[in-house]
Amino acid sequence: MEIRPILSALLRNKTGPVLVAVQVALSLAILANALHIVSVRQAVVTRPSGVAQEDAIFTLKVGNANVNAGFNELRSSQERHLALLRALPGVAAAAQINQVPLSTSGNVTSMSTDPKREQEPVGVSYYVSPGGLIDTWGLKLVEGRAFLPAETMEIEVGKSMDKPDVVIVTRALARKLWPAGGSHVGKLVYFGGGDSSARVVGVLERLQTTTGQVDEEGEWSILQPLRRVAAGAAYTVRAAPGQRDRVMAEAEAALRKEANNQVVIHAKTFDQVRADRYRADRGLAWMLVAVSVLLVLVTASGIVGMASLWVTQRRKQIGVRRALGARKVDILRYFITENVMITSAGVAGGVLGALALNHLLVTRLELARLPPGYLLAGAAVFFVLGIAAVYGPAWRAASTSPAIATRGVV
Numbered sequence: 334m335e336i337r338p339i340l341s342a343l344l345r346n347k348t349g350p351v352l353v354a355v356q357v358a359l360s361l362a363i364l365a366n367a368l369h370i371v372s373v374r375q376a377v378v379t380r381p382s383g384v385a386q387e388d389a390i391f392t393l394k395v396g397n398a399n400v401n402a403g404f405n406e407l408r409s410s411q412e413r414h415l416a417l418l419r420a421l422p423g424v425a426a427a428a429q430i431n432q433v434p435l436s437t438s439g440n441v442t443s444m445s446t447d448p449k450r451e452q453e454p455v456g457v458s459y460y461v462s463p464g465g466l467i468d469t470w471g472l473k474l475v476e477g478r479a480f481l482p483a484e485t486m487e488i489e490v491g492k493s494m495d496k497p498d499v500v501i502v503t504r505a506l507a508r509k510l511w512p513a514g515g516s517h518v519g520k521l522v523y524f525g526g527g528d529s530s531a532r533v534v535g536v537l538e539r540l541q542t543t544t545g546q547v548d549e550e551g552e553w554s555i556l557q558p559l560r561r562v563a564a565g566a567a568y569t570v571r572a573a574p575g576q577r578d579r580v581m582a583e584a585e586a587a588l589r590k591e592a593n594n595q596v597v598i599h600a601k602t603f604d605q606v607r608a609d610r611y612r613a614d615r616g617l618a619w620m621l622v623a624v625s626v627l628l629v630l631v632t633a634s635g636i637v638g639m640a641s642l643w644v645t646q647r648r649k650q651i652g653v654r655r656a657l658g659a660r661k662v663d664i665l666r667y668f669i670t671e672n673v674m675i676t677s678a679g680v681a682g683g684v685l686g687a688l689a690l691n692h693l694l695v696t697r698l699e700l701a702r703l704p705p706g707y708l709l710a711g712a713a714v715f716f717v718l719g720i721a722a723v724y725g726p727a728w729r730a731a732s733t734s735p736a737i738a739t740r741g742v743v
Contacts, residue, residue, distance in 0.1 A: 336670070349639050350675045357679025357715050360632045362686030364714075365707040366694065367621040373701055374618045377547050378611040382434045383503075383539035385471025387603045389425070389572050391581045392433055393418075395588060396597035397564045404489050408562045410592075417587055418568055423576040424584075428465035430569045431561060432458070432543055433603070434554075435610040439543035444555070446510050446520070448527040455509055457553045458542035463487070463560035469571050470540075472556075475504060477518040477535030480558040490563035496524060497557045500531035503540050505552035507533075522555075531557070545610055548699075577602065629718065636722035640672065644730040651730050664731035668723050676719040680712045687711070 384390060397410060411429060418427040432439030440461075443454040460466070463485050467474070479501075486497045500522060502510070507517045523530045540554040572580040585600050644651075651664055691703035 353636055353639050353675050354679035356632055356635050357676055358682030358686055360628045361683025361711045361715055362690050364625050364628055365687040365711045366690050367625045369703050369707050371618045371621050374614045378614050382541040383472055389577050390603035391577060392569045392601055394567045394599040404562055411566050417591055418570055418584055421583055423573045423580040425571045425573050426469040427568055427570045428462050428469040430567050431461045433606055434541040435545045435606050436543050437610055442524055444522045444524050448523045450527050457555050460556045461559035469569055473538040474535050475538045485558040487560040490561050496529050497559055498531050499534045501535040501537060501556040502533055503537045503552050503554050505549050507536050633718050633722050636719055640723040641726045644726040661731040665727050668727035669720055672719045672723040676716055684708050
């Protein structure tokens, strides 16, 4: 292969090759990082929440219009609502809750393993339920046990801040609190300023927080056996497979009928909660995909245009070579080799640019490091793109008769 003559020719006319190489370099640097970000966001969007069969879950937030009702009346109302929901056809399980994973807002608390607060406290999502939540959400216990009925506490919201003396933590939180490992059941955690504590009785495999942070903090959650009595209450329901929408409509109607329409009800499926939480992430992913496609198209157009110009400028040279015995495949190989050399320079610059851009994203935005696979795949894409773009003009030039080419007539 005549590498040296091709390189010499490129060095004599640097403007065009340099522009193409720079275009490839910029496109590769941006494309690799854009697709990496899309992959990272997609992984975040599809993370398991810890709730089994999310497409069967929905929640009902019920506001009692009788704001003057007392503790016993409100408590009885909550019990009636829960019993009514559990009795509906198609309801597999139901529980009273205070919040839902990925709902973007809810109750949080700080906790530590040190009562003197010398250890940095950890912020966690605080889930409470008087019973049945583990079964309703299908949460998986990897250590310990569920709560016992006798451990459930009842408080009136706004008048008491007491907490039960038992707690279930997620595995991610347990690893944060006790990095040395071992069994976590029986260990103590301290809330707030260390005035109240709870004993760990179980460890959940996973339960995402209400905000669903990207890193491990997104699974720092706790669960306590607590009934919060207030004018408003929330319930979560697991419907039988394929019956969620029907059951949700019937549940809302049944609650309104039971309260003689003296309630305000907001119903939402878990699928809707997840979609709302990750709407921005999906939008970003689609925007980056669109940018990536446009980059590839622009780069391809640039290579095709430049290749066509080079071929047109060298028609007479091609004709002379054909007259001296060069075959079509020789002409085609010349231009493809030339393009590969230019693309190689662009890919080399693109790899360096991609790594530099990724380093900036890692240090400023705490993004994960760019895997080598994206660089290799990007390089392969641009090599194939370059060859495909130059093939057409080169083949047409090689097919031109030597006599016509030397006269400069197409």
